[in-house]
Amino acid sequence: MIFTGFLPNATTKDLLKSLDFLLLPWKWFSLRKGKGNKKVEKWLKTYFEIPHTYTFDSGRTALQKGLEVLGVQRGDEVLVQAYTCMVVSNAIKWAHGNPVYVDVGNDLNIDCADLEKKITNKSKVLIIQHTFGRPADLEKLLDIAKKHNLKVIEDCAHSLGVKHNGKFLGTSGDIGMFSFGTDKVVSSMRGGALITSDKIIGNKIKKLQQDLPLPKLLKTIQYLLAFPAFAIGKPLYEVGGRYFLGILKKLNILGRIMYDEEKKGNQVSFYPSQFANSFASILLNQLEKMDEVNRHRQKIADLYNEKITNKDIVLPEKNNESNYLRYALLVKNPLDMIVAAKKNGIMLGNWYDTVIAPGDCTLEASGYKKGSCPVAEKLSSQSINLPTNRHIDETKAQKIIDFVNSYGN
Numbered sequence: 001m002i003f004t005g006f007l008p009n010a011t012t013k014d015l016l017k018s019l020d021f022l023l024l025p026w027k028w029f030s031l032r033k034g035k036g037n038k039k040v041e042k043w044l045k046t047y048f049e050i051p052h053t054y055t056f057d058s059g060r061t062a063l064q065k066g067l068e069v070l071g072v073q074r075g076d077e078v079l080v081q082a083y084t085c086m087v088v089s090n091a092i093k094w095a096h097g098n099p100v101y102v103d104v105g106n107d108l109n110i111d112c113a114d115l116e117k118k119i120t121n122k123s124k125v126l127i128i129q130h131t132f133g134r135p136a137d138l139e140k141l142l143d144i145a146k147k148h149n150l151k152v153i154e155d156c157a158h159s160l161g162v163k164h165n166g167k168f169l170g171t172s173g174d175i176g177m178f179s180f181g182t183d184k185v186v187s188s189m190r191g192g193a194l195i196t197s198d199k200i201i202g203n204k205i206k207k208l209q210q211d212l213p214l215p216k217l218l219k220t221i222q223y224l225l226a227f228p229a230f231a232i233g234k235p236l237y238e239v240g241g242r243y244f245l246g247i248l249k250k251l252n253i254l255g256r257i258m259y260d261e262e263k264k265g266n267q268v269s270f271y272p273s274q275f276a277n278s279f280a281s282i283l284l285n286q287l288e289k290m291d292e293v294n295r296h297r298q299k300i301a302d303l304y305n306e307k308i309t310n311k312d313i314v315l316p317e318k319n320n321e322s323n324y325l326r327y328a329l330l331v332k333n334p335l336d337m338i339v340a341a342k343k344n345g346i347m348l349g350n351w352y353d354t355v356i357a358p359g360d361c362t363l364e365a366s367g368y369k370k371g372s373c374p375v376a377e378k379l380s381s382q383s384i385n386l387p388t389n390r391h392i393d394e395t396k397a398q399k400i401i402d403f404v405n406s407y408g409n
Helices: 012-023 025-030 036-048 059-069 086-094 112-118 138-147 199-210 217-224 226-233 241-250 277-287 290-307 334-343 374-380 394-406
Strands: 052-056 077-081 098-102 123-129 151-155 175-179 192-196 326-330 383-387
Touching: 012 025, 012 217, 012 226, 012 277, 025 277, 036 052, 036 192, 036 277, 052 059, 052 199, 059 086, 059 151, 059 175, 059 192, 059 199, 077 086, 086 098, 086 123, 098 112, 112 138, 123 138, 138 151, 192 199, 217 226, 217 277, 226 241, 277 290, 290 326, 290 394, 334 383, 383 394
Parallel strands: 077 098, 077 123, 123 151, 151 175
Antiparallel strands: 052 192, 175 192, 326 383
16 A cells, blocks of 8 residues: 555664564663754754754644744734644644634645635734645745734645755744644654744743643653554554554544644643654654655656556646645545555545545634635545655655546546
């Protein structure tokens, strides 16, 4: 089976590191606390050439704390694009802000014209999402933010390592936010970070980070168990692996990407927290190879661009800056295509199959009003993704291309 998700960045080195923390008694004392966090922060400072970098347990916590640092208070509006994830909506609400959703363009990024229409005297912060690693129209968006005195957070959950006009995404706004979650550019299962060049903002972030508790021990173990679980379940997926992973999920042995309470807009008890040392140690392995993996994604995307010829499928416009975290297609019946692909040994992705994802979220809890972002609603009903991760070689890419070209014919 070829996978789009399911911890796609994991390597043998990551597996061995997770087993070290799980099985070696002298490692148990450093599961949650150690030097890994500071090493990650140092790596980010060097990579981005930026003075202030701080890690958190997740991207959603990082975003919430970023909003708090920028002074969001009850009643303030935070402008964010539709065609996004519920964790973004939650972070805004947990920081006591009100999300105001802006429609998207055909590039799946925020639409500047609709943004101008939705700015009010209550607007405080603009979140700029770079969907699937494709840079948004930064120059125009930053001009709009300046014109209306808006603070800016760049949501770089999909775009770590991507440059726009020679400058790293995440370094143009007041704050850059990154996620190290399961299916992101690099993945330690959990983790997130904020970066800024502003000393005052940086000091405020540092204070909030220091006040956070250590992550819960049980949750740290549950998330670490994903590495050996997927190492077993994915290769055996078609001969029992799916049942193995399903049982682990049903028994609540593995940590969830998003918990049911979060899908209803409610906070869970085990975060916000600090970034676990064990996850930071795994992350460092992946950060060292990140640029190489991003170039690999671009190479696979180039193959899709060149060889997919199915006239009934809309390809993304080619972009030489994007890292193509996922290669997004638009099709008439995405669910039918997912089922057909699975029968052919390919598990396609469904980001984002609803205007606020995932599809089983309580839309009312997100604050989204149906019909307010018609383009995002239309595109999410047609969206499907092809994998570009480090495990997709040219042979696997060709199998995917052959399936896509034959689909519907």
